[in-house]
Amino acid sequence: MKHKLVLLMMLLASGLAIGQVQFEAKVSKDKLGVNERLRVDFEMNQDGDNFNPPPFTNFTVVGGPNQAVSNSWINGKRTYSKTYSYFLAPKSRGNFTIGQAEITIDGNIYKTTPVQVEVTAAVDQPTDGENSEYIASENIHLVAEISNTNPYLNEAITVVYKLYVSPRINVSDWRQLDSPKFSDFWSQNIDIRRLQVENGTYEGEPYRFVVLRKTVLYPQKTGKLNIEPLTLNISVEVPGNRRDIFGNRFYETVDKVVAAGNRVINVKPLPQEGRPADFTGAVGKNLDLEVSTDKNALRATESLQATVKVTGQGNLKLFDLPPLTVPASMEKYEPEYIENVNTTINGMQGSIANQYTLVPQAKGKVPIPPVSFSYFDLNTQSYKTLTSEEILLDVEAAPAGSRARPGSNEAAVAQQVPAATNQFRYIKLNTSLKTVGEAPFMGSALFWTLFLSPLLFIPLVILFGKKRQAKAGDVRGNRIRKADRLARKYLSEAKKNLGDQTKFYESLERALHNYLKAKLHIQTSEMSKERIKELLESKGANAGTVADFNELLRSCEFARYTPASNVAMQQDYDKAVRVISELDKQV
Secondary structure (H helix, E strand, O other): OHHHHHHHHHHHHHHHHHHOOOEEEEEOOOEEEOOOOEEEEEEEOOOOEEEEOOOOOOEEEEEEEEEEEEEEEEOOEEEEEEEEEEEEEEOOOEEEEEOOOEEEEOOEEEEOOOEEEEEEOOOOOOOOOOOHHHHHHHHEEEEEEEOOOOOEOOOOEEEEEEEEEOOOOEEEEEEEEEOOOOOOEEEEEEOOOOOOEEEEEEOOEEEEEEEEEEEEEEEOOOEEEEEOOOEEEEEEEEEEEEEOOOOOEEEEEEEEEEEOOOEEEEEEOOOOOOOOOOOOOOEEEEEEEEEEEOOOEEEOOOOEEEEEEEEEEEOHHHOOOOOOOOOOOEEEOOOEEEEEEEEEOOEEEEEEEEEEEEEEOOOEEEEEOOOEEEEEEOOOOEEEEEEOOOEEEEEEOOOOOOOOOOOOOOOOOOOOOOOHHHOOOOOOOOOOOOOOOOOOOOOOHHHHHHHHHHHHHHHHHHHHHHHHHHHHHOHHHHHHHHHHHHHHHHHHHHHHOOOOHHHHHHHHHHHHHHHHHHHHOOOHHHOOHHHHHHHHHHOOOOHHHHHHHHHHHHHHHHOOOOOOOHHHHHHHHHHHHHHHHHHHHHO
């Protein structure tokens, strides 16, 4: 009976121990937007093996698994906790179940309880767990700034894409994933030759920003038009919890996809009231009409050039120029289109023109009627009509032998034919030709020049030889020149990367190491600062120069963790040139 009681107590203790094992799933929220992140923790109070997470079918794992262990003793009582954490991004809206995770503890398999999560439409201000992905999303923003969200049809608007980056993070690289199509617009990108970092604010907080792209749009439809987003994939350096020996944080690089978001503009139609009959869709500011000819007096059957030109700011490439009308006695050819338009941030500006070739067929005063041109003026928001002056051409009779256009009132102008006996009167039959004499080569100026020219080179050869010997004997000067060439050879790559902190200091460090390899014949693994100092001083290098060299190496190491200005990079480059040059003279 006593043995049975002991056995029963052992079984109860064993069952109690098994019942004390806790393994559960916890979520940061049970309801989230499709643009938010969900944190799932699988927590246990005893250590186990063979952890098997659920499949996360309706989510994308953007972070994890992260493992955290806590083990503490309080008043002689041990508290243990082990957690596996995942960061999930929902793929779509709906009600989803996070399945069971499994763990083996003391030979027994334990499973978590399934967790229900509701995913709703995107929220305005997403909140997530504290992971690198979330920190990157909270500190980087791509914004599309539109100059006018309520323009007229064919009025220029500008879309400027700015990337705002918080000082708490860094951007190491970016590439374009998707570009807006602008299907309902005439569009043209403005070239940005060099990206420039500027200081500004985003939602009241200090940010740095870069203008990535500028696009000029001319809406071609009325009503609400959608401007598609620009999407980028950006490599973001996020500070972590680890620090180096100098107390600087280590950075973790994550890839973040950011988009400028869809923008909608409301395009107003041009007013019908007061619209001229000859209006062809021109919209702009301060447009001007000019009709001109290259000559006002000419003979019949001769040609002239007439130009109809519109200048100013507006949709110059998107409307037709008014036609030029001429009298029936003048022949008109198809015009040549001439375009001199420059697209800036304010839209198109410049001039467009049609150049006609005209040929009058009859003598007299021939008028070119006035030309009218109508456009919608954005300054006054009304239609304006411009009219040119009438041009009067003074056409004289056609030259002898020319033929008028069929159907004209002028007949051909006859030319008197000379008599047969005189028809060759302008050709000279008797000539007085003289023989051209050829002087002999021997004794000529060319002969003596070629004969004496080798003698002139003898003093030059002697002078060049003396200078070469003097230069070869200048040992100190040659060492200085050689040192400068060597310094610039190793530092040429670093000079090309001035302005790019990461590439510059990588090139600078590589140049310093390559110089030591060539000079001291040592490998990179032997390049400790003490070893470098010992070798250089043993070869006669100045202690101050050696200290400057090691200080440059430290600058290259610090640049991996701390930002550096362009001025600091230029100073380090100049210092490197000087130090390498001095070392080459001393060693």
